[in-house]
Amino acid sequence: MDVQTEIGSDVYRAAELLGKGELVAIPTETVYGLAGNALSSSSVIKIFEAKNRPAFDPLIVHVANPAAAKVLATIPAHVEKWMEMMTPGPVTFILPKKAVVPDLVTSGHPTVGIRIPNHKLTLELLAQIDFPLAAPSANPFGYVSPTNANHVADQLGGKLPYILNGGECPVGIESTIIDVSGKKPTVLRLGGFELEELEQKMGVEFNDIRLSSSQPNAPGMLHSHYAPKVKLYAYDEAPMDSIGKNVGAIRFKEYDANLIKENQIILSESGNTREAAQNLFKSLRQLEALDIDYALVEFVPQKGLGKAINDRLTRATARR
Numbered sequence: 001m002d003v004q005t006e007i008g009s010d011v012y013r014a015a016e017l018l019g020k021g022e023l024v025a026i027p028t029e030t031v032y033g034l035a036g037n038a039l040s041s042s043s044v045i046k047i048f049e050a051k052n053r054p055a056f057d058p059l060i061v062h063v064a065n066p067a068a069a070k071v072l073a074t075i076p077a078h079v080e081k082w083m084e085m086m087t088p089g090p091v092t093f094i095l096p097k098k099a100v101v102p103d104l105v106t107s108g109h110p111t112v113g114i115r116i117p118n119h120k121l122t123l124e125l126l127a128q129i130d131f132p133l134a135a136p137s138a139n140p141f142g143y144v145s146p147t148n149a150n151h152v153a154d155q156l157g158g159k160l161p162y163i164l165n166g167g168e169c170p171v172g173i174e175s176t177i178i179d180v181s182g183k184k185p186t187v188l189r190l191g192g193f194e195l196e197e198l199e200q201k202m203g204v205e206f207n208d209i210r211l212s213s214s215q216p217n218a219p220g221m222l223h224s225h226y227a228p229k230v231k232l233y234a235y236d237e238a239p240m241d242s243i244g245k246n247v248g249a250i251r252f253k254e255y256d257a258n259l260i261k262e263n264q265i266i267l268s269e270s271g272n273t274r275e276a277a278q279n280l281f282k283s284l285r286q287l288e289a290l291d292i293d294y295a296l297v298e299f300v301p302q303k304g305l306g307k308a309i310n311d312r313l314t315r316a317t318a319r320r
């Protein structure tokens with residue numbers, strides 16, 4: 001049964017609904033999340049259902065501060081220091097879970113993903129409630145993540161009563177996931193926290209980043225993901241028969257002179273990878289509104305957030 005979905009910025013309303021076991025979409029600095037009470041199995045089931053998400057793909061749990069994280073996970077002293085240094089911010093820590101976290105949240109894994117998001121409204125919300133929030137990105141499984149409230153309403157409208165509107169997400173791509181549950185920290189997903197800065201802050205080197213998409217470390221890192229409804233091709237994999245076809249493109253900073261300008265979307269005219277990340281998912285959605293047969297994808301320079309952007313673009317161009 002579909003419900004009426006309201007968009008607003010009333011933190012109290014959001015808190016009240018969540019307290020009753022309902023789902024609320026929440027803004028974060030990275031992307032919008034589809035949140036429910038992480039300690040309530042029935043709320044967590046609603047999240048999986050609304051997203052059509054397979055049960056093997058665990059959810060990240062959002063809390064207000066490291067003290068709240070300690071209730072859910074076993075956190076060694078050095079990791080707590082990292083957490084204090086890097087949060088609130090676009091990073092998720094994988095840690096050994098405590099028994100209070102339902103197995104449904106972690107898909108049966110002995111670890112839980114903990115995130116302290118840097119968004120004023122959501123931090124206010126977390127201060128209002130006495131439970132943590134399980135929240136995957138607020139999109140149907142396999143689709144592009146939402147970076148504003150309308151994106152959520154377009155795709156999940158009718159499946160939740162409230163979208164807490166916190167404006168456009170300033171980072172625009174999901175959090176960087178680091179597994180700190182073992183001896184050596186490893187990166188499971190590139191994301192909004194730049195790797196170089198993480199290495200510097202943590203005083204470690206991530207030399208064995210295994211981000212293979214066929215054998216994902218984070219169960220949700222499937223080969224084909226972030227898929228808009230338009231067919232996307234890397235330039236070197238483009239179909240040969242382009243004659244008579246309307247071809248669009250996602251470009252880093254300059255138009256492709258061989259294509260119609262109106263069919264192209266520029267990620268950052270100034271060539272800034274942060275701005276490109278901010279615009280990435282919105283641009284993939286904009287492609288859908290164009291009258292094109294398919295679109296070409298230009299990868300961005302591998303610096304700053306460039307690697308994380310290219311990771312998303314690679315998955316978005318993967319053949320299904």
Ligand code: TXA
Nearest residue numbers: 030032033058111112113136137174175218219220221
């Ligand atoms: O920025 C973000 O992280 C956003 C916002 C809403 O916080 N959330 C997000 O959630 O991107 P989601 O569910 O779309 O992606 C979370 C990823 C999935 O690939 C999942 O498999 C992985 O994190 N993950 C969650 N718990 C895990 C665990 N215990 N071990 C390994 N991977 C885990």
Ligand code: MG
Nearest residue numbers: 136137145220
């Ligand atoms: Mg997601």
